[in-house]
Amino acid sequence: MDFFILMLAIPLVSGALLTVVGERAWAPNLNIIASLGTFAAAAGLTIEIVANGPRFAFGEQFFIDSLNVFFVALTAFVGLTTSIFSGPYMKNEREHGRLTAPRLRLYKGMYQLFMFTMLAALTTNNLGILWVAMEAATLTTVLLVSLYRTPASLEAAWKYFILCGVGIAQALFGTILLYFAAERVLGASGNALLWTHLIDVKGQLEPTIMALSFIFLLVGYGTKVGLAPLHNWLPDAHAEGPTPVSAVLSGLLLNVALYAILRCKVLADGAIPNAFAGNLMIGFGLFTLLVAAFFLSRQKDVKRMFAYSSIEHMGLITFAFGMGGPVANFAGLLHMTMHSLTKSAIFFAVGHATQKTGTQLMADIRGLIRINPLIGWGLMLGTLAILGMPPFGVFASEFMILTHAMKYHPWATPILLLGLGVAFAAIFGKVQPMVFGETEARRLPHAPAITPVFLHLGIVLTLGLYIPPYLTRWFHEASRMLG
Amino acid sequence: MISISGLLGQAFAILLALVLAPLLSGWVGQCRAWLQSRTAPPLLLPYYQLQKLFHKDVVLAHGASSLFRAAPFVVFGCMVLACAIIPSLSTDLPLAPAADALALVGVFGLARVFISLAAMDVGTSFGTLGGRREMLVGFLAEPALLMVIFTLAMTVQSTSVATIVETLAHRELVIYPSLAFAGIAFTFVSFAENARVPVDNPATHLELTMIHEAMILEYSGRHLALIEWAASLKLYAYSCLGLALFFPWGIAPGDNFLALVAAIPLLLFKLAIGGAFLAAIETINAKMRIFRAPEFLGTAFMLAVLGLLVRLLLESRV
């Protein structure tokens, strides 16, 4: 069977299934098995692509090349670990009475559907379908964010829906304009939104239209990435949704949205002179980084704080891709990987921590290392990793971004470093007392799943010290595609 | 390299120091008494005292540790070494390379640290008070002393005391204004370092003014004897250093036996003058408050720096 079809079919089918049976005792296992299947299919697909090069599926509607297969693998992997994590987490939530059986059904079903939409968004060749999938991802996650049905979670979900809906609408306008530009070259056939066709004619696309289109696309998808000042939905949604959802929002959804921008940027770069798209992204990236960094120090809620940290990193990545060129793109891709893995690991640890202490307020969380050393260390190491401490991999990519910036945009370096420094002070100053110190312990009915945390951190650590050659080749190929 | 005569000269210099040091103290005491119209104690009083103290039992406080008992010997050893490397009669001293002027300051520092520690050892109020005041004087005096040495060392391009003295003693007569500044500064420092009025008064037992005496209150018997002897050695060493640096005439250049013999009376003469001068200064000055001491030594430091600058300004091409 085709790995690709399998990869899309498993989450779709299991999502539908879990919507019906999601409250059963074995449902978490089904969720994990489905995610495992998706991951296996994604892995198979990855091997296939690495071995045989890019391929199409469903006619030309889907296209998998080394750029998106990398995101696919990452998405499937984090999806798998998150499902592992969410098993005991959700059981504990249910024991605490925060969730009912229908909600669990909704959660598991939507979780798989969300995976489906993301995988579809990543693999589609059609920029229109990309838009559709992104919107669908928003819809599924809106339901996930509002899972607790508390006033706060409803407010967050509402803001998320409206802001991202509006944002996405702008992206649609951008897509229409793109189609408009492409149609003049490719004719009114259905091919005019196919990326593989567009990339061949990108030099002939009308720059004026493309510039306008890219602005709309950037603002639109940028809302979803969390670029300041379009980021306002992000901290709310992260803080108020269940932690597994925060993990996938931060770890995956932001990536997918950024991926959408990247695809468009390649076209825009081909059409518009003077690195117009890149400069816009550099500007957004730096602004986002700075704004998020200063937000960090005022946070009281732990998930909210890490949400801002995600914004900060998205800013950094956007900046990296804005610079362009093989090295910066490589660094950007690496940073996306590292950020996904690390941030989701952090959210896993935070999830268990908040369950143990029964609060998300950082001032009330103390001495995690004494409650459960593994959670404590997981959070501490994860935090240090996300702050760019070597030998974790985040440092590797930050090092590359910084050094590249020093070479080509020296003026930006102090801003970057200011942002990173402020973020360091803010986050570390708050996490340290949470992890260390005295506390009274509380036992949870279901033992937490620690494996995903350390699995992620282990990968991040390894990649910080050693990036295997095949991974390097793969990254290089992907960054070449980004130009 | 090291000649027999050199070794003999070295041994003689040490012996001379050991013998002359109490005498110098006695002489200063006598001069002071004369100047203050008192009946003078005998010139040999310090020797009698040493003899008496050595005979006496050591009375140790209960809290005294082994460091307390070791300190007098260490201090005495330091002072002997200091006397050994300061040219008093001759500059041909085999021990001289062991310590140059900087190390000489280090020797005094080592002695000071040990005696201060010993002062703190028994744990009395006066002991710690003395120890801290001694260190206070020390850290103020040391930079000034070093600046004096710097001034001279720059003139001669050497920090070896023997070389400095040799060069200064055997040059044609050139007036170095810097030396005047350095000389005054050195005098100031010497007063402070040797527990003399106006910084300290070795004859007082008044609690508010004691420095040196406060430190050695708990000592008795042979320990006290060694410390007193070491103190007089220190005075001797400073006197010889001052004389050698600022009035170096007559110090024998090498293994010239005749010159060496001739140097002895000259040294005695210079020491006598120096002692009288010291007593005179002590008489016409009043003991200062302890917190005036920084000003006093600060002045010394400023003078030394001025000397240095004057040297740089006026004499750099000499």
Add this chain to the structure above:
Amino acid sequence: MNAAIPFSAQLINLFAAVILLLAFAMLAQRRVLALINLFALQGLTLCLATLVAAVTTGQVHLYYSAGLTLALKVLLLPWILYRLVKRLNVKGEVEALINIPTTMLVGLVLVMIAFNVALPISELSHTITRGTLGIALAVVMLAFLMMITRQKAITQVVGFLSMENGLFLAATSATYGMPMVVELGIALDVLVGVIILGVFFFQIRDQFDSLDIRHMERLKDN
């Protein structure tokens, strides 16, 4: 616009102008039900415009597109919204954050901006409907403005949907519609979105006793 414009294009331009007018009307409208009616009317106009374009160009999928618009934006969505308003018992006037005249003035400025932005692009278009791109952009912006100024959750949704209308108009006017698969996907998303929103309204009312979004200002950092 010179006299060489064919009749069909004039017709489409007319419809586009009506859509813009309706957008302004929505911006000025205080009552919820009237707002929904205006929205349905806007959808109808859009449908007619698409139909004219379909007839003129003979492109089949524009017929489907028109049908889809009719079904979704003229019938289904207004009906759902209407039901929601009844069920949720949304009463009274819609309060705006900024008063209506000011909003209108801002709207005017936006239209100018939109026209100016769209101008260089319109000139590149070879479709008969190219002039309407500026109008489409203006409609999108006016809808945006409406979402900003209105305080009821339901009016924000209407604004959102009106924005979709603008987008649709843009797609039609600039390119004679997107590929069919994309349009279907968009339609599905919008439908699902509105259904989810409908569910949301009930939950919001349960939790906040109101659909006023001013109650939803608790998540903040300052």
Add this chain to the structure above:
Amino acid sequence: MTSLLSIDILLTAACAWGVVGLLGLVAPRNTHFISKTLFPLGALVGVLVGLASLGSLGGPAQTAVLVIGLPDLPFHLRLDNLSALFAMLLGFVAAGISIYAAGYFRKGEGTAPGVLCLEYHLFLASMLVVLLADDAYAFMVAWETMALSSFFLVTTDHRHEEIRRAGFLYLLIAHIGAIAILLSFGVMTGGAGDYSFAGMRAQQLSPFWSSAAYLLALAGFGAKAGLVPLHVWLPEAHPAAPSPVSAMMSGVMLKTAIYGLLRVSFDLVHATIWWWGVMALAIGLVTALFGVLYSTVQSDMKRLLAYSSIENIGLIAVGIGLTLIFHAYRMETLAALAMTAVLYHCLAHSAFKSLLFLCTGSVLHATRERSLGKLGGLIHRMPWVAWLALAGVIASAGLPPLSGFVSEWLLLQSFLFSPGLPHPWLNMVVPVAAALVVLVAALAGFAMVKFYGIIFLGQMREPGLKDAHDAGTWEKFGLAWLALITLLLGILPSTVISRIDAATQQLLGTGLAAKLKEQGWWMLAPISPERASYEPLIFLVTIAATLLLGRWLVRHLYHGRVRRTTAWDCGYYFQGPRAQDTAEGFSQPIRRIFEPMFRMQRHFPTARDTEPYYSVKVEDHFWYWLYLPVARLAGRISTLIVTLQGGRIAVYLMYSFITLLVLLLVARP
């Protein structure tokens, strides 16, 4: 062949440390296994590192490229003489500290022993890699790993709020420093994008960019070393850490910062500009003076030592500044003299400061007390620790014949021969700087007398001190090892300098070894015996001979009778421990004389107080002048920025809208 092996040995040693650390995780609660097997093993590796580096000193540089690292920038390693010198320091000092730690770490002190063992050995390994790193990435990875592992070590006892705060401050400043270092590397690549050190050496930067690189390096490494004004973490972190860790940080980690500064200023950047030296000199002087003054007024024994470390780092910076000045004017012999002083002081300070910190560890274990005001008289209960500490104290006070004096002597010698600089201003200022250096040295003596006198001498200030016990065997061994190093460094300067001269030669092209070979091994006369010489061995022998002869003579001629009674103290009746000086009282003259240097809060008792007391609190000016304003500024900006997230969805939409409009109106390709 042996020289070829050294870098491999060191690399293996780094791995071995890592493995030893990981073994700690096998049985994280098995204190006996960890302390009695793993730490001695680590010490053994340390000796190995020391010997291998010693062996490779003077040999040709060895390089290695590892498979790990970034795709385009694998880890480059290089063992040259400078690295070897510092690796030797690391190895030998670490050996002593590890042996001591084998007896020190016990159950129930915060972090599990196994984790502690991992952190400790990672710390060692990362320091070694810092010294070997030959490209910016490897350096930064090792550098930050070092910071991290030491941070965790500092916060071993993380249950205390102030320890956590100390750790945070430490890591924050370390991180800011690391950022500056990274920037410095970036500048040094000169836009060529080659981040290996070889690539940086190949760059010919303009004076402006050279200066930028140097200043950034000075800031970055200065933050780690504790140069003013980036020193504030040091007096917080050192007392917070367990004593072996304080010893390691103060003794070795600060030196890695010096290593980095030397590496950048003399190896990677080619140009040398005279004002670099003046800058280092000035900062060093301020640091030294600041450190020593604050050291004298502390009443916590580990804080006192921490400030003393600041002072020593300041002196080292003074030496570096002097070297730079001489180097800039091509006065290579003098530069070599100053450089030797720098390197020697690094070695000396490592040994004696670790020794002192370990002694405080033993005191802490025996008494559970860090405050000087509650100690005293421990020489009676802990004679081993007390006498070994005396070696450290004398060395730290810069007194002959121990190690501290040698480096100070060398430093002063290089000051002394500074006239002849072709710059009149420098000619005037440099000797005055020398006077300040002397003042610092003398004040260090004051601080050390206070430290030693109050802890070990006098009467016990608390009754509980009677139960204090001496250090255990492992601890004694570790202390003795470091004391031995201190002694050897003190009495064999010529031998040591002829070994470490290879590093000087590498950095400056000239050294002192040739001159020293002309004289005997016992004599230190870097320029010529006529100009300056120092023979510590003879010095020591003379004093010892006088001492023993005097003692023998006194006993022989008179008697050795001793009687014990109560102290005399001018006949005062009350002689309890409260009559002694307190730690605050001892430093009162300093506070008074240097009053403007301190920020003091004093409380004086009045006649009407029912419970009269006196208290004095000395705070750091820099905290109020620099750190708090920066924190306040960041706070203000945050306050401004968080208004973006005001909670109103309409406003959020407006942001989005305005962004769009602005882009539409402004952005043009």
